């Protein structure tokens with residue numbers, strides 16, 4: 133079998149990419165190891181930003197089908213719950229399995245073909261180029277040749293991790309410390325008449341959030357943490373000890389992991405692209421991945437479409453524009469945020485409250501603010517110095533915060549200078565590796581800082 137594009141994984145990243153390539157007239161095959169009716173069943177409820185959905189022309193949710201609820205802002209609160217920041221954006225609460233079925237129909241209307249219960253086994257590689265994939269259907273192994281294979285298989289990155297060592301698209305697999313293990317508790321409040329959760333509230337310090345669910349009597353109480361679900365449970369317990377929320381009983385629990393690792397520096401290789409969770413494309417602030425991935429998919433579809441317009445299989449060099457356009461925009465912003473987040477939670481609850489109160493790190497409308505960076509840096513330093521003088525911040529915390537924000541700013545500037553063509557890549561990558569090595573990770577805060585687990589540094 134010969135296709136232009138073979139997509140591994142029929143979920144949000146794969147289906148949007150299928151639509152974008154099929155509408156350009158390419159022959160697209162999407163395969164998924166699951167049965168069609170089981171797609172997306174790992175998650176009942178998910179959230180999508182209305183503005184972002186509109187930007188990608190995605191089908192809007194339908195009443196009585198995948199629509200659950202909508203709200204106009206979300207909030208984040210300090211560790212002791214005394215301070216709050218608002219983020220204005222309309223958010224849809226939706227049912228993932230029903231929405232995925234609509235995305236399958238949507239991509240199909242543009243001409244994409246599907247084969248379900250078809251699992252990826254290995255890449256077909258000739259010379260250094262990916263030329264297709266070996267797939268398994270029931271007991272049968274088949275080979276599908278394609279000019280481009282796109283890995284949209286989620287956090288397992290089943291195809292990207294099979295790329296040869298030294299390939300321009302890195303083949304790393306994720307360790308436990310590179311993932312956020314997310315537990316979603318669907319809860320009912322014991323006194324439902326006294327409480328109604330209308331929008332999402334998060335407590336970044338504990339990596340805990342509360343969100344509306346499909347019934348007004350309840351909510352979703354979620355926690356996501358590095359290393360393991362058990363560690364996440366301990367974060368939730370610490371949260372419940374410090375912050376009062378109405379008593380609840382847990383009706384049902386869902387679990388899943390999201391990447392918490394920088395994306396590969398190059399999303400493309402000869403005849404290959406990695407998109408979605410397989411390329412670690414989640415928002416560092418909250419782990420949401422659907423529209424974060426669509427941002428890259430949109431750019432990649434344009435660049436890959438252009439690279440294939442002459443009928444040939446696309447090389448990494450021909451698709452390089454996808455890396456440049458992504459890394460210099462959302463890539464730079466997410467990289468900065470990923471490196472900053474570690475410092476922001478490496479402190480005591482009291483210090484986190486002080487950070488919130490004085491707009492240090494935690495601000496309203498974090499991702500879409502227009503700011504004067506120089507002024508912001510001055511305000512940060514002034515605020516931190518005041519904090520030490522008033523005894524609200526320890527010098528140790530200040531040192532860490534300044535270290536992380538300085539590295540984060542260097543990383544962002546490095547991404548803004550992502551090489552315009554593949555020839556400058558090796559040197560850029562070496563420098564990027566050195567910067568990330570000094571950035572540390574959220575998992576370091578857990579491994580090295582026992583106070584977080586035990587007595588919060590008191």
Ligand SMILES: Cc1cc2nc3c(=O)[nH]c(=O)nc-3n(C[C@H](O)[C@H](O)[C@H](O)COP(=O)(O)OP(=O)(O)OC[C@H]3O[C@@H](n4cnc5c(N)ncnc54)[C@H](O)[C@@H]3O)c2cc1C
Pocket residue numbers: 140141142143144145146163164165166171172175177178179180250251252253284285286287288290314315316386387388389390407408409410413414419420421422423425
């Ligand atoms: C608990 C939880 C809550 C979340 N909530 C939100 C939210 O509210 N909003 C948001 O934007 N994001 C949310 N996310 C993140 C979001 O779910 C992911 O970022 C997004 O689903 C990634 O989409 P994807 O298409 O890249 O991968 P996936 O959704 O993981 O899909 C991968 C597909 O590949 C298939 N596949 C895997 N291996 C193979 C194989 N060997 N052969 C063939 N097919 C294969 C799978 O069956 C699957 O259908 C949440 C994640 C979790 C864990």
